[in-house]
Amino acid sequence: MNVRLRRLWGMIRKESLQILRDPSSISIAFVMPVMLLLLFGYGVSLDAKNIPLGIVIEQPDTAAQSLAGAFDRSEFFLPQRFAAIQEARQALAERRIDGILWLRNDFSGRLLSGGEAPMGVFVNGVDSNQANITKGYIQGTWLAWLQHFAAARGQTLDLPVSMEQRVWFNPALSSHLFLVPGLIAIIMTMIGSLLTAMVVAREWERGTMEALMVTPLHMGEMLIGKLIPYFVLGMGGMLLSVAMALFLFDVPLRGPVWLLMLCSALFMLVSLAIGLLISIVTRNQFLAGQVALVVSFLPSFLLSGFLFDIHSMPAWVQAVTYLVPARYFVAILQTLFLAGPVWPVVLLNAGAMLLMLLIFAVLVVKKSYKRLD
Amino acid sequence: MDNPVLAFHRVRQVFNSDDEDDDVCVLDDVSFDIIPGQVTGLIGPDGAGKTTLMRLACGLLRPESGAIRVLGLDAVAESQAVQSVVGYMPQRFGLYEDLSVQENLDLYAELQNLPQKKRAARYTELMHMTGLAPFTARLAGQLSGGMKQKLGLACALLRAPRLLLLDEPTVGVDPVSRRELWAIVYRQVKEQGMSVLLSTAYLDEAERCHEVLLLHRGKLLGQGSPTDFSSKVQGRIFQVSAAGASRRQLQARLGQAPGVLDALVEGETVRLVMAQAGQPTVENLLPGLDEVFIQPAAPRFEDAFIALLKTRHEDTASPGKMDLHIDARDDDEVIQVHKLLRRFGDFIAVNNVSFQVRRGEIFGLLGANGAGKTTTFRMLCGLLPASGGELSVAGLDLHTARAEARRHIGYMAQKFSLYGDLSVTQNLRFFASAYGLRNHRQDERVAWAIDTFELADYGETNARDLSLGFKQRLSFAAALMHEPDILFLDEPTSGVDPLARREFWARTNALAEAGVTVLVTTHFMEEANYCDRLVIMAEGTVLAEGTPGEMKARARTVDNSDPTMEDAFIQLIEQREQDKNMEAVA
Numbered sequence: 001m002n003v004r005l006r007r008l009w010g011m012i013r014k015e016s017l018q019i020l021r022d023p024s025s026i027s028i029a030f031v032m033p034v035m036l037l038l039l040f041g042y043g044v045s046l047d048a049k050n051i052p053l054g055i056v057i058e059q060p061d062t063a064a065q066s067l068a069g070a071f072d073r074s075e076f077f078l079p080q081r082f083a084a085i086q087e088a089r090q091a092l093a094e095r096r097i098d099g100i101l102w103l104r105n106d107f108s109g110r111l112l113s114g115g116e117a118p119m120g121v122f123v124n125g126v127d128s129n130q131a132n133i134t135k136g137y138i139q140g141t142w143l144a145w146l147q148h149f150a151a152a153r154g155q156t157l158d159l160p161v162s163m164e165q166r167v168w169f170n171p172a173l174s175s176h177l178f179l180v181p182g183l184i185a186i187i188m189t190m191i192g193s194l195l196t197a198m199v200v201a202r203e204w205e206r207g208t209m210e211a212l213m214v215t216p217l218h219m220g221e222m223l224i225g226k227l228i229p230y231f232v233l234g235m236g237g238m239l240l241s242v243a244m245a246l247f248l249f250d251v252p253l254r255g256p257v258w259l260l261m262l263c264s265a266l267f268m269l270v271s272l273a274i275g276l277l278i279s280i281v282t283r284n285q286f287l288a289g290q291v292a293l294v295v296s297f298l299p300s301f302l303l304s305g306f307l308f309d310i311h312s313m314p315a316w317v318q319a320v321t322y323l324v325p326a327r328y329f330v331a332i333l334q335t336l337f338l339a340g341p342v343w344p345v346v347l348l349n350a351g352a353m354l355l356m357l358l359i360f361a362v363l364v365v366k367k368s369y370k371r372l373d
Numbered sequence: 374m375d376n377p378v379l380a381f382h383r384v385r386q387v388f389n390s391d392d393e394d395d396d397v398c399v400l401d402d403v404s405f406d407i408i409p410g411q412v413t414g415l416i417g418p419d420g421a422g423k424t425t426l427m428r429l430a431c432g433l434l435r436p437e438s439g440a441i442r443v444l445g446l447d448a449v450a451e452s453q454a455v456q457s458v459v460g461y462m463p464q465r466f467g468l469y470e471d472l473s474v475q476e477n478l479d480l481y482a483e484l485q486n487l488p489q490k491k492r493a494a495r496y497t498e499l500m501h502m503t504g505l506a507p508f509t510a511r512l513a514g515q516l517s518g519g520m521k522q523k524l525g526l527a528c529a530l531l532r533a534p535r536l537l538l539l540d541e542p543t544v545g546v547d548p549v550s551r552r553e554l555w556a557i558v559y560r561q562v563k564e565q566g567m568s569v570l571l572s573t574a575y576l577d578e579a580e581r582c583h584e585v586l587l588l589h590r591g592k593l594l595g596q597g598s599p600t601d602f603s604s605k606v607q608g609r610i611f612q613v614s615a616a617g618a619s620r621r622q623l624q625a626r627l628g629q630a631p632g633v634l635d636a637l638v639e640g641e642t643v644r645l646v647m648a649q650a651g652q653p654t655v656e657n658l659l660p661g662l663d664e665v666f667i668q669p670a671a672p673r674f675e676d677a678f679i680a681l682l683k684t685r686h687e688d689t690a691s692p693g694k695m696d697l698h699i700d701a702r703d704d705d706e707v708i709q710v711h712k713l714l715r716r717f718g719d720f721i722a723v724n725n726v727s728f729q730v731r732r733g734e735i736f737g738l739l740g741a742n743g744a745g746k747t748t749t750f751r752m753l754c755g756l757l758p759a760s761g762g763e764l765s766v767a768g769l770d771l772h773t774a775r776a777e778a779r780r781h782i783g784y785m786a787q788k789f790s791l792y793g794d795l796s797v798t799q800n801l802r803f804f805a806s807a808y809g810l811r812n813h814r815q816d817e818r819v820a821w822a823i824d825t826f827e828l829a830d831y832g833e834t835n836a837r838d839l840s841l842g843f844k845q846r847l848s849f850a851a852a853l854m855h856e857p858d859i860l861f862l863d864e865p866t867s868g869v870d871p872l873a874r875r876e877f878w879a880r881t882n883a884l885a886e887a888g889v890t891v892l893v894t895t896h897f898m899e900e901a902n903y904c905d906r907l908v909i910m911a912e913g914t915v916l917a918e919g920t921p922g923e924m925k926a927r928a929r930t931v932d933n934s935d936p937t938m939e940d941a942f943i944q945l946i947e948q949r950e951q952d953k954n955m956e957a958v959a
Contacts, residue, residue: 006486010480010484011483014469014476014480206465206470207466210461211461211525212484213456214456214460214461214463214538215456215481215484218453370432370456371452
């Protein structure tokens with residue numbers, strides 16, 4: 001073996017031993033993905049289900065009971081009956097319920113005489129997103145019941161436009177189908193940027209970097225020696241996450257596996273380059289950790305479209321998201337998992353990641369020299 | 374003559390700060406040549422610029438101006454080539470603590486291009502030389518300080534470099550390991566013809582070098598053999614003793630006597646460095662005292678260093694009396710420690726330690742890093758609960774007794790716990806108010822501290838910008854704001870230059886004279902001489918207790934009639950190893 005490869009091998013072996021002995025590296029790469037996936041797969045749900053809804057019926061006649069029954073049967077609601085509107089308002093204030101459906105005593109009479117819709121709806125607007133969903137579901141349930149009610153009486157409901165919905169790619173509209181693939185980007189950011197930044201900064205802090213520098217080792221060999229083990233670690237975390245997504249959460253994978261691996265490898269390299277850059281600039285573990293959190297992890301979480309839809313962000317925030325590499329990877333992941341290989345999406349986003357990789361790689365090489373100043 | 378292995382030509386290095394006026398000149402116009410095949414000592418206190426010089430020689434820093442040639446290569450333009458041929462051990466060894474001894478060796482063997490077939494022989498040789506052979510499977514982090522240092526050295530020596538650069542390899546290491554490190558270095562020079570540049574803050578190590586570079590505040594004060602230096606003060610060194618005066622009183626008087634550059638307690642006598650050669654008279658030095666004995670002594674490197682520095686700048690303080698109001702109570706043994714024990718998990722940091730300290734005594738805890746000195750201290754101050762045993766300070770256990778008891782003690786922590794962003798006066802006010810001093814009383818004490826510690830010129834300077842010696846003065850003053858009758862000093866002299874160290878001990882002496890009980894830790898063997906009594910600690914246990922004279926008397930042999938404290942320490946350690954082996958056999 002030539003001496004360059006020998007030195008590189010020495011670095012890789014050392015780095016791998018350190019990873020294997022450091023419980024925090026292993027847990028970031030393998031325990032944390034499992035925790036995050038379980039949390040987001042089971043715990044966090046952006047779907048509205050079992051919304052606690054208060055129902056107040058002042059005149060319990062057939063029509064009113066039938067409408068309340070429709071809400072009882074709906075999987076979206078968990079209705080509770082209240083005798084008077086004051087009680088229901090109290091419950092809403094105490095957040096025991098998220099909304100109130102108020103059928104006054106003239107409800108049936110006005111409904112049958114074809115007058116105005118005499119139904120009062122209150123929604124807790126503290127969480128505006130949740131409020132919109134609740135409002136929409138109440139409206140949907142009400143319309144469905146109205147049609148049913150009219151049909152039962154031999155009439156057709158006279159609506160100006162009737163809408164027929166088809167939901168594509170995620171017909172059940174279940175949030176974990178898009179959260180779980182997106183999480184893979186978050187997990188890889190953690191390993192690539194946060195872990196790597198801290199581990200390399202540790203070398204500066206403990207003075208071992210100084211000893212490494214006064215050897216025939218070239219800076220390029222040092223960087224590659226660091227990259228390879230963490231690349232393997234990151235891809236291991238990715239494979240674990242993909243396996244959990246497919247087999248535990250039944251997320252479909254509609255694109256080819258090779259394409260997923262290729263794009264993941266590309267994203268991993270971008271993350272590693274950012275991690276290396278942070279550690280070279282900060283040379284301090286605490287600072288490296290903070291910087292990695294703020295510039296890499298938090299943007300991946302908030303601005304990648306993993307959790308929040310980019311199109312509903314203000315224009316300037318949308319502009320910022322173009323700087324977040326996870327944005328491109330999340331787009332690829334959601335496409336490959338849920339829709340299949342939509343080439344324009346994949347190529348455009350992969351191209352953007354490649355560009356970022358080049359920029360960060362140039363910065364890393366420029367910033368790393370065998371000197372302490 | 375051979376070509377120099379390392380040559381500095383008019384090298385200047387500046388550390389830029391944001392404000393140009395605050396730029397610090399770390400090395401100022403430094404020029405020297407180092408000839409091959411010898412050990413050159415780079416000697417100077419902390420902040421002298423030793424580490425910067427080492428890093429420049431490895432091409433890790435670029436000088437502001439000047440030229441550096443290493444083994445015929447330009448250190449700036451050919452830094453990669455320089456780094457490929459020299460061996461370097463940075464101050465923190467450059468070891469990976471989570472790798473085993475063998476894995477560290479393997480890594481550096483790969484990085485230094487040591488051919489596979491040569492490795493086994495070189496490993497065996499180095500492990501044998503460093504005594505690490507039985508520990509190759511142990512993680513580097515679990516080695517003692519001395520063993521880590523030796524492993525670091527072994528890693529730097531793997532490919533037998535022509536030039537070996539060692540940055541403070543002996544600091545904080547126990548004397549036995551220190552002696553072994555020197556032996557290894559000398560063996561390399563003899564067998565391999567290696568050239569070595571070694572930096573140290575211990576002045577007594579200068580005498581072990583072939584040649585010395587003396588660095589102080591970024592300037593090269595001189596280059597030459599240790600005897601070149603000490604011959605300059607030939608005929609100016611004397612040992613003085615007198616009947617009817619304690620050595621401490623003697624030192625205080627001699628320090629003020631005309632013609633005296635330096636007066637230092639050494640064993641039972643006081644060592645003098647005079648400004649000029651020639652036997653001083655009793656009338657001049659100590660008028661009014663009979664039975665004064667003045668004997669010429671052989672000069673040492675430290676004497677020469679002090680003589681050089683003291684003629685250079687006269688800005689050092691001359692501490693006189695300490696004006697303190699100590700309510701001396703009658704209890705005789707103010708600190709009692711009985712079978713003290715402290716565990717951290719499986720590790721026993723302090724094991725069965727017992728000693729007593731009498732009022733007005735300077736009591737020392739002497740030992741290498743990791744001997745358990747600081748842990749003992751923290752338990753005494755009530756900062757850490759003991760795992761077993763009994764202790765009392767002024768009749769109280771400070772861990773259970775509260776504020777009232779702490780009023781009696783002053784504590785100066787390792788590394789000076791000061792607020793860098795506060796000025797000298799603000800720091801003093803803060804510590805005064807922390808001890809409950811208010812209004813007029815506070816003003817009085819702050820004025821006292823500024824006056825006594827000669828800080829008047831620095832009242833508005835931020836603590837961070839003070840030199841190490843002044844930081845030490847300030848934290849000393851802060852510990853005395855509430856006039857404690859017991860003072861704890863944890864490694865107070867670590868890293869400060871010899872002048873500031875002398876000044877510190879003079880103040881401590883004055884405090885003891887005023888009736889303050891002082892408990893002090895140090896890893897400088899020679900500082901034990903300043904103590905009235907001391908314990909020597911190693912690996913959490915007390916090896917011996919007694920006066921400095923008693924300690925040294927134990928090490929007296931036919932060959933060594935005047936042993937140093939270091940000899941005594943080494944003798945104790947070896948004694949213990951023997952006892953251990955005997956036990957193992959039995």
